[in-house]
Amino acid sequence: MDDKIRYIQSLTESLKDFPFEFEAQSNDIYFNQLKALADSKFSLEANTLKSKPTPRRGQLWLIKSTYEDYFTNGVESVVPIIVLIVEANESLESELFSRVQPVSPFTEFLAGDDYVVNDPSLIGFPFLIETWNEQPVLNEILDYSLGSFDIDQYISFKGNVDLTEQKADFRKLEVDNTAFLRHSILSYLKFLEERQTEDTGVIISINQQVVKPAFFADEIKYDSHYAYAAKTGIDNSNKYFELEEKLASGNIKIRIKRNVEDFILSVYSDIEFVLKSNDNKVLAGTKAEGRMIFAMLTPGLYYLESASTKSLIKIRIK
Amino acid sequence: MNRFNINYINDLLNGKLSLEGYNHILSVVGYYTKLNQWSVSVIMPEKNRDSRWEKEDYEELAQQYFEWLLVKGKLNYIHKVPDSYRSYYFLQLLMSFISDKIAEYQKTTGVSYSAIKRIALEILEDRFRKEEREEKVFWSGGDVVIEDAMAAPDLDECIRSLPRVAITGKIKHLKPHVKNCLLSIFEVYQFPIEQETLIKSVYKLFDQSQFHTSEFQSHNSNVELETESGNNYKSQIDSLVLNLSAIDCQIFLSYLFVNDPPSLDLLASKFKLPKSTLHAKITSFKKKIAAIYIPVNQDDGVLFLKNVHDALDKIANQ
Numbered sequence: 001m002d003d004k005i006r007y008i009q010s011l012t013e014s015l016k017d018f019p020f021e022f023e024a025q026s027n028d029i030y031f032n033q034l035k036a037l038a039d040s041k042f043s044l045e046a047n048t049l050k051s052k053p054t055p056r057r058g059q060l061w062l063i064k065s066t067y068e069d070y071f072t073n074g075v076e077s078v079v080p081i082i083v084l085i086v087e088a089n090e091s092l093e094s095e096l097f098s099r100v101q102p103v104s105p106f107t108e109f110l111a112g113d114d115y116v117v118n119d120p121s122l123i124g125f126p127f128l129i130e131t132w133n134e135q136p137v138l139n140e141i142l143d144y145s146l147g148s149f150d151i152d153q154y155i156s157f158k159g160n161v162d163l164t165e166q167k168a169d170f171r172k173l174e175v176d177n178t179a180f181l182r183h184s185i186l187s188y189l190k191f192l193e194e195r196q197t198e199d200t201g202v203i204i205s206i207n208q209q210v211v212k213p214a215f216f217a218d219e220i221k222y223d224s225h226y227a228y229a230a231k232t233g234i235d236n237s238n239k240y241f242e243l244e245e246k247l248a249s250g251n252i253k254i255r256i257k258r259n260v261e262d263f264i265l266s267v268y269s270d271i272e273f274v275l276k277s278n279d280n281k282v283l284a285g286t287k288a289e290g291r292m293i294f295a296m297l298t299p300g301l302y303y304l305e306s307a308s309t310k311s312l313i314k315i316r317i318k
Numbered sequence: 319m320n321r322f323n324i325n326y327i328n329d330l331l332n333g334k335l336s337l338e339g340y341n342h343i344l345s346v347v348g349y350y351t352k353l354n355q356w357s358v359s360v361i362m363p364e365k366n367r368d369s370r371w372e373k374e375d376y377e378e379l380a381q382q383y384f385e386w387l388l389v390k391g392k393l394n395y396i397h398k399v400p401d402s403y404r405s406y407y408f409l410q411l412l413m414s415f416i417s418d419k420i421a422e423y424q425k426t427t428g429v430s431y432s433a434i435k436r437i438a439l440e441i442l443e444d445r446f447r448k449e450e451r452e453e454k455v456f457w458s459g460g461d462v463v464i465e466d467a468m469a470a471p472d473l474d475e476c477i478r479s480l481p482r483v484a485i486t487g488k489i490k491h492l493k494p495h496v497k498n499c500l501l502s503i504f505e506v507y508q509f510p511i512e513q514e515t516l517i518k519s520v521y522k523l524f525d526q527s528q529f530h531t532s533e534f535q536s537h538n539s540n541v542e543l544e545t546e547s548g549n550n551y552k553s554q555i556d557s558l559v560l561n562l563s564a565i566d567c568q569i570f571l572s573y574l575f576v577n578d579p580p581s582l583d584l585l586a587s588k589f590k591l592p593k594s595t596l597h598a599k600i601t602s603f604k605k606k607i608a609a610i611y612i613p614v615n616q617d618d619g620v621l622f623l624k625n626v627h628d629a630l631d632k633i634a635n636q
Contacts, residue, residue: 002493003420003433007413010353011406015320020348022341022373030377033592035335037384042331042396062400080403105410124399125392125407146400165493 002166005173008106012078012177050144055088055098060123060146063180067141068301069187072205072314077180084129084151089139093192093318094299096139097185102178103127111167115155122149129155133175138184191318198231202241202256205314213243213254247271249309256317263297263317267304273313276303320349324405330384331396347383347412348376356416360423362593364582374583374593381594386415434521437496442513446500455513459504470509473519477503483524499523551625554611559629565589567634569596570603575627 024031055061063081068074083100090097105125107116115129123146163171195201196215204211215222217239240257253268267273268291275283275294278301285294297317304313326339335343350356351371359365361379387393392411399407442448446459464470480502483495499520503511511519559567569589573579586593607626613619 004413004417007350007354007416008410010350011409011413013353016349016353018349018352020345020352022344022348022376024337024340024344024377026337028340028377029586029590030374030381030592031335031337031340033595034330034340034381034384035333037381037388042393062402065402080400080406082400082403105407106414108414120391120395121398124395124397 002169005166005169008170009173052142052144053148055085055139055142055145056148057085057088058151059085059088059148060103060151061085061100061142062144062146063137064141064143067184068314069183070191070316070318071187071203071210072301072316073187073210075180075183079177081178081181082123082127082146083137083142083181086134090136092188095188097136097188098139098142099134099136100181101134102130102174102181104130104174106170109167109170111161111163111171114161117151117154118156119154122147122154130171130174130178132171133178135178135182136185137181138188141181141184191316195318196241197239200241200258201316201318203316204243204254206243206245206252207247211243211245213241213256216240216242247309247311252313254304254313254315256315262295263299265294265297265302265315265317267292267294271306271309271311273304273306276305278302320346321405322346322408324401327404327408331393344376344380346409347380350409350412351376351379354416356420360416360419362582362597363423378593381592382419383412383415385594386418387411431517431521433492434496434524435517437493438500438517438520439513441493441497441500442516446504447510449510456510457513457516458508458510459500464508465510471507473507473511473515474522476507477519477523480506480523495524496520551611551622554622555625555629558606558610558626559633562630562633564634564636566599566603567630569599571627571630571634573600574604575623575630 053059061083063077063083065080066074066076082103084103085098085100087099090099103117103123105127107118107126107128110116110128112132114131116126117129118126120126129151191201191203194212196212202213204213218237238257240255242253242255244251244253247269250270252271252273255266255268257264257266265275267275267285273292275285275292277283283294283297283302285292287293299318300316302315302317304315305311323339323342326335326342329335329339330343348371358369358371358375361382362369362375365375396404442457446457449456449458480499483499500516502523503516503519569585572588573585580588582593582596586596589596611622613622
């Protein structure tokens with residue numbers, strides 16, 4: 001592998017234990033020289049608003065550094081990623097996604113029919129648009145827009161440049177490093193395939209485990225084979241998803257029932273829980289017959305938190 | 319992944335770098351130096367390839383890196399780089415800077431044995447036949463391999479007629495050349511070759527002769543020399559010392575016009591200048607001498623340098 005590719009790859013490797021303790025003194029020549037080097041030459045006032053407009057083709061977006069996938073697993077990107085939106089707001093069972101091409105400051109790896117934007121005033125540096133690394137992402141992992149540009153106007157065409165072995169290695173590395181993007185939608189597709197019924201799925205993360213609660217219809221528990229064929233919310237039978245677990249300080253039973261348009265979550269436990277939405281808002285519930293009921297929940301990710309036991313239960317409903 | 323703390327980078331750009339921030343920047347630079355096994359001679363050409371990194375070498379690397387950022391205009395639009403991307407941006411640029419330095423270093427010193435060895439082993443593992451005998455590794459290639467070691471001719475003799483690869487600034491990637499060397503060797507030598515002997519033979523096929531010429535030697539052999547008989551070199555020397563300060567002249571006199579030049583470390587502390595600045599001054603003056611005057615013969619060269627010495631001495635003592 002080419003040296004430069006190796007160095008770039010080293011940026012994504014897990015931290016190794018190299019003890020480096022530097023203790024420069026205030027009269028250190030290098031310290032004072034470096035300090036004077038950039039002395040107030042730069043304005044660091046960011047003029048990019050962290051706005052979140054409706055995604056559109058031609059926009060550059062920064063991707064969230066972490067997100068929770070459809071199976072409630074926390075996923076973290078090894079590197080920050082900026083993408084160019086090439087197709088926006090496609091829908092798959094009401095979940096919005098966009099097709100994006102990552103951008104990279106390593107313009108020297110330009111090859112084939114790649115595009116380069118040489119104007120550093122757009123996002124601070126010239127960049128390569130990775131046309132060969134296009135992939136879908138769920139809109140929910142787009143963090144904020146870096147502005148709308150007529151990107152075609154800025155592209156400097158470089159003609160057809162040979163794809164050397166070094167450039168091919170760079171592409172491979174970039175495809176690997178951006179798996180974080182496509183994982184959002186791959187996890188969603190897997191969820192759709194594996195959900196308990198034909199139109200509804202519930203995943204609960206509890207006690208460090210991801211569990212699919214059992215599906216019940218009129219108090220009868222169905223295994224996944226039969227459950228897959230069942231539709232929820234169409235006939236009049238009483239259908240719900242249920243999970244019972246032991247926590248360190250007591251038991252909990254979680255029941256999720258689907259209405260035509262929304263869901264009702266019931267929590268049976270002696271432990272006090274609050275329910276929070278994905279954007280960290282506390283949702284009001286009502287107490288009834290030894291349970292807490294949270295009604296009119298829309299599909300999404302929810303957190304059941306207990307202040308006393310410090311346990312966190314994540315619930316994905318779709 | 320070890321990252322620059324963006325607060326310290328911002329402090330640096332604002333001219334408010336603290337000692338703590340400086341030590342942090344050095345520790346990150348040191349971390350990637352160690353991780354990628356960069357040779358100290360890339361930064362300090364007067365050091366041996368295998369020399370150990372000292373604290374001030376890391377300081378020198380950091381200094382040169384930030385100077386490079388400024389010279390290359392990489393910070394002109396730094397305010398446009400998203401906050402959460404900035405730390406990674408600086409690391410990417412560190413890799414670009416080092417790759418540039420290594421390419422520059424290779425252009426003046428040829429290629430290292432360790433680089434050839436690393437690449438050769440990569441290729442050998444990939445496509446040649448490996449065999450272990452008496453704790454030694456042997457490699458063979460091609461369809462016909464003669465196993466009778468007694469019949470093996472002298473390897474050096476066999477490869478003597480093979481063409482050499484001239485290392486020039488145009489060569490950016492060694493791998494294809496190393497691969498060709500291996501193929502050529504196995505084409506003319508159909509016996510298994512012990513690993514270390516094989517790699518040494520590959521290394522020998524790289525013609526590094528152009529890197530052993532004196533720095534003062536003119537690169538343009540077609541220049542028609544002007545006879546300077548009776549000339550006291552006034553116009554050349556005036557142009558050479560134009561805008562030089564007394565300190566500059568003292569530096570050149572202490573380093574270039576003595577039999578046993580002091581180390582750059584000593585000189586740096588004597589003149590209270592960072593080694594990078596000192597190194598840049600000396601290199602640029604040497605280049606200027608080489609460009610400004612081409613001696614007709616050795617005596618002419620000695621006489622010219624004596625005149626340069628006198629001119630420097632005059633300014634240094636003003």
